[in-house]
Amino acid sequence: MKIFECKVCGHIEFDNAPEKCLVCRAKRELFGEKPEAIKQPADPANLTDGDKKHIPVIVVQKDCKMIADAPCTDVLVKVGEIEHVMQDAHYIRYIDFYLDRQFISRVWLSPDACHPAAGLHLKAASGTLIALENCNVHGNWMAQVEL
Ligand SMILES: [Fe+2]
Incomplete structure (x- = not known):
């Protein structure tokens, strides 16, 4: 890729x-x-705390019922397994979403107002979802799941 x-x-x-x-x-x-x-953990089998603070965690839920008469796939992303800080000097600037490697959305995050997380309601019922986050200090990190 x-x-x-x-x-x-x-x-x-x-x-x-x-x-x-x-x-x-x-x-x-x-x-x-x-x-x-895009940053990679030095040893994927032994993630450091720094890795765990930056690699996005993706949760997929089907049918939230908010969207009428249509299938809806909810994609919820949190950064990361150890929750990243959201302070003026160090925070998650945005989370980008890609479906089948095509860019579909960016969610900008205010360090004052937002937790390090975002969600989308997708029309697609299947495909490969990538979440890519940008930390203002530590750069880009990504994770992917099959819907
Ligand atoms: Fe960071």
Whole structure:
């Protein structure tokens, strides 16, 4: 899976650079392939507390009943297994969501008002969901699940 980063705003795209950045509208030429733009635990079998504070936890629930007469898949994301702090100097700036590696939504988080978490109500009943969070100090971290 190739990872591309917008050199203007830092937005991540998978597989291919888009014609324009879906966040800041920068042109394709301003994307660069950058696998290291998403942090990885040094040892996935032995996660450190730092890893556990940043890797998103994804919970999927079917049929919340808020959406009338349509299937709804709720995707709830929390950062992380050990809850990340939300302070002015150190917080989760946003959580991005991708379905089948296509960017579908960003939720911006205020350190004063928000817990390090976000949720979406998806039309899709299946597919691969990626949640990618951006910590203002420690960068991008991701997790993925099959819906
Ligand atoms: Fe952090």
